[in-house]
Amino acid sequence: MSITEAKLRELGIELPSKIAKGSGLVPVVQYHDLLFVSGHGPSDNEGNLLYQGRVGAEVSLDQAYQAARLVGIQLLRSIRDYLGDLDHVSRVVKALGFVNSAPDFHEQPKVMHGFSDLMIEVFGARGQRVPPSAPPTSPTTSPSRSNSSSRSANSTLDLQMLAENCMSLNGNIACWRARSWRSAAFRKATQKAAQL
Numbered sequence: 001m002s003i004t005e006a007k008l009r010e011l012g013i014e015l016p017s018k019i020a021k022g023s024g025l026v027p028v029v030q031y032h033d034l035l036f037v038s039g040h041g042p043s044d045n046e047g048n049l050l051y052q053g054r055v056g057a058e059v060s061l062d063q064a065y066q067a068a069r070l071v072g073i074q075l076l077r078s079i080r081d082y083l084g085d086l087d088h089v090s091r092v093v094k095a096l097g098f099v100n101s102a103p104d105f106h107e108q109p110k111v112m113h114g115f116s117d118l119m120i121e122v123f124g125a126r127g128q129r130v131p132p133s134a135p136p137t138s139p140t141t142s143p144s145r146s147n148s149s150s151r152s153a154n155s156t157l158d159l160q161m162l163a164e165n166c167m168s169l170n171g172n173i174a175c176w177r178a179r180s181w182r183s184a185a186f187r188k189a190t191q192k193a194a195q196l
Contacts, residue, residue: 004086007122008076015077016045027078030165034093035082037161040074041153042067051156056105059156068097068114071159076122083165090166092119092129098158115159 001009008015029036042051051067053059059067080086095115099108119127 002085002087004089004122008086011121013073013122015073015080017077028082030082033165035079035089035161035163035165037075037078037163039098039158039160040071040078041155041158042070043074049153049155052154053156054100054102054105055108055111055156056102059100061107061110064099064111064156065114067156068111068159069118070114071157072115072118075159075161079161079163083167086122088165088167089123089163090126091164092123092127093162093164094129095162096160100154100156111157 025038027038027040029038041049043049050070051059051063055061055064076086079089083089095112097108097112097115099111101108116127116129119129121127
């Protein structure tokens with residue numbers, strides 16, 4: 001059992017079975033060492049939405065937080081299905097969240113904490129991501145803060161994810177080894193140049 005799978009078991013999290021998508025759609029696309037994970041909603045194993053409605057109206061903030069956590073589990077499932085082992089994830093790079101919100105709800109980042117907290121619980125420092133950047137006075141320019149009111153099938157939120165696959169950098173050598181080698185090579189070259 002991998003380290004990450006053991007951590008999931010410790011947290012009482014069981015990754016759901018794969019949810020079939022329509023023809024021509026794939027949950028994960030890899031480009032170089034980056035994994036682009038498609039939008040996921042707060043669904044059960046059969047793809048039925050468990051959270052529907054607008055946050056701040058039909059859905060409370062606490063419920064939306066749990067919905068974001070559930071989406072995080074679905075995203076991990078897609079990555080696990082693609083890579084075969086979540087230990088191959090060296091970094092959660094970024095997440096884009098679209099929150100179905102009532103017009104007077106302005107705490108979308110707190111909803112996203114449900115996803116962020118899960119990633120840190122599972123991956124530790126590897127789960128820390130960069131947040132979307134947008135001025136507080138212009139919430140609709142940032143996906144995770146958008147007051148989206150027309151999500152698919154009235155889903156409470158939709159999340160996309162960008163992660164790094166350490167196995168793609170150099171065959172079966174882990175990312176941290178490749179980085180350590182590059183760092184050592186850089187230091188060696190710098191020391192050699194200083195002696196000239």
